[in-house]
Amino acid sequence: MNSTEPEPARGLTALSADEVNATLLSLTGWDNTAGKLHRKFKFADFSRAFGFMSAVAIQAESMRHHPEWFNVYNSVEVWLVTHDVAGISKRDFELARRMNDLYGNP
Numbered sequence: 001m002n003s004t005e006p007e008p009a010r011g012l013t014a015l016s017a018d019e020v021n022a023t024l025l026s027l028t029g030w031d032n033t034a035g036k037l038h039r040k041f042k043f044a045d046f047s048r049a050f051g052f053m054s055a056v057a058i059q060a061e062s063m064r065h066h067p068e069w070f071n072v073y074n075s076v077e078v079w080l081v082t083h084d085v086a087g088i089s090k091r092d093f094e095l096a097r098r099m100n101d102l103y104g105n106p
Helices: 017-024 046-063 090-103
Strands: 031-033 036-042 068-072 075-080
Touching: 017 031, 036 090, 046 068, 046 075, 046 090, 075 090
Parallel strands: none
Antiparallel strands: 031 036, 036 075, 068 075
């Protein structure tokens, strides 16, 4: 495997709908949209939004798990899914928690 390719989701499985819904109860600001974890973050300005994206990029790279996201001015919209398991996995929830921590949410 080339070092720039994502590492497969070894040992991960897609969570059931019940597991996703139960775990979402403890995750501020996130919902399940079209089978992906979803959240929209708002910032004071573009610089803060881009700074957040940069900090998340470092975390995501360390996890070898990368978000689908969209940025316009002061907002960052995020969707998390583990493509290797064709669903939401524990890895998605871990990255969502890290994003909340960087944003300032529990």
